[in-house]
Amino acid sequence: MKRLDPFLPFVGAAGLVAVWYIAVWARIVDPVLLPSPAETFWALWKGMTGGALGMDFLMTVRRTVISTLIAAAIAIPLGIFLGSSERLYRSVEFVIDFFRSTPASAMFPLFLVLFGVGDETKISVAAFGAMLVILFNVAYGVMNARKTRLLAAKVMGASRFRVLTDVMLLESLPQTFIGLRNGVSLALVIIVVAEMFIGSTDGLGHRVFEAQQLFAMPDMYAAIFAAGALGYGLNLGFLLIERRYVHWSGK
């Protein structure tokens, strides 16, 4: 039985497709609203290989990656700086927590005024949301560095700077990756929402919205799956990088 274990993750997916087929076959749901899996996957295949969906997919990837990069470039150094002094972090913690709790979508009108209806607005709102998530995690990662490890470095004669670069930074990496994974997920959510409603002509959000307006249900489901696959893929990507470079995480 153990040999079948690698296939376990597919059980749920196969079950879902089976239930879907039964629902279509038994006409539990209006066939116009729920096309068959075959129709949907065909639309996904067609769209991704040469159709408009592929282009939209790439646009969303581009925006999500750019906003996450901007967020990380700001949040990681800032998080290390703030986290290296607990008192400093405590003094800005409320502000960070407040904006972290504010739905980023509520910021759209403000950013629209600042950046207009172009890509800058989408990317900057997503970057803003992701940045706070990453910042919070990096700072906590640095602050929660094991005290014994810091003392060990100190006892061996490490300067404050060496303690920061040789110990605190590495200690914070596992938590930093948690921040990056949450941050990229949030960035994707914000980008897709923005593509739906903020005067977009491309992107997965736009594709989903347009397909729905045109009542092209297989296309709509295909775009939703593409967005799901993207979110899953981005998360997995960070997880693989983490496993490779932060091998001690959770050990």
Add this chain to the structure above:
Amino acid sequence: MDGRATTLPKTPAGPLDAGPAGRPHVTIRGLSKRFGKAVIYDKFDFDIPRGKLISVFGPNGCGKSTLINMIAGLIPIDEGEILFDGKRLNEIKFGYVFQNYREALFPWLRAIDNVEYPLKLMQVPAAERKARSEKLIAHLGVKIDLNRYPYEMSGGQQQLVSIMRALIVEPEILFLDEPFSALDYEMTLFMREQLQRVFQETGTTTVLVSHDLEEAVYLADRVLLLSRHPALVADFVHFDDARPRTDATLSAPDFIRIKAHCLEVFQREVRKG
């Protein structure tokens, strides 16, 4: 220096150990330490003899860790002076082994890089670092694979790596705070032998905090028995049995007598609380 620092009222160690081995290694004078209202040390004087293994034993919370942490500069002292051959801490090389090896080693470095890390801090070139770690490995007869990461090793192996990391700088003095108390019994017995071997090979002045009286006496040349805080020297017991000590030591009359004496002093101090 003030007048107090030159007199040794409560110090049985100094004159007794100032034999051919020379002056005491560490001199502690007028040491005071408070945590809030709790006075842990009040004008504490003590001499640590050179080239000996000292076990520190005493009631829970009496200040054993505090003592070696102050000597090793991990926590600040309120008052007093600690000198190593008349020098300050930042002028000497010393090693410190933590009880919690899991949190003391760097999991992102391989064991061998953990061992060499202090040399890296001292900007010793890579080739020389390697030569020195190889020398240490040979010296101690270490047979474990040091290319693994700490989390891939057993607790005892990790603690051995910690001890090697402390020894790589050829310290003048080595501190260990309950180094084996997180290990299982079998590993503890093995590590005692390792530590004894390290001490025999290097002759480094060693201060070992232990909560296990058998271990404290078995490994020690001197047992420092502390009272409840404010901590005083309750007794400073000599155990001069030849090394290497073995299982037979544990049933030798001398060992049993000294252990019984330490236990008596300890219980007297506990009851006082």
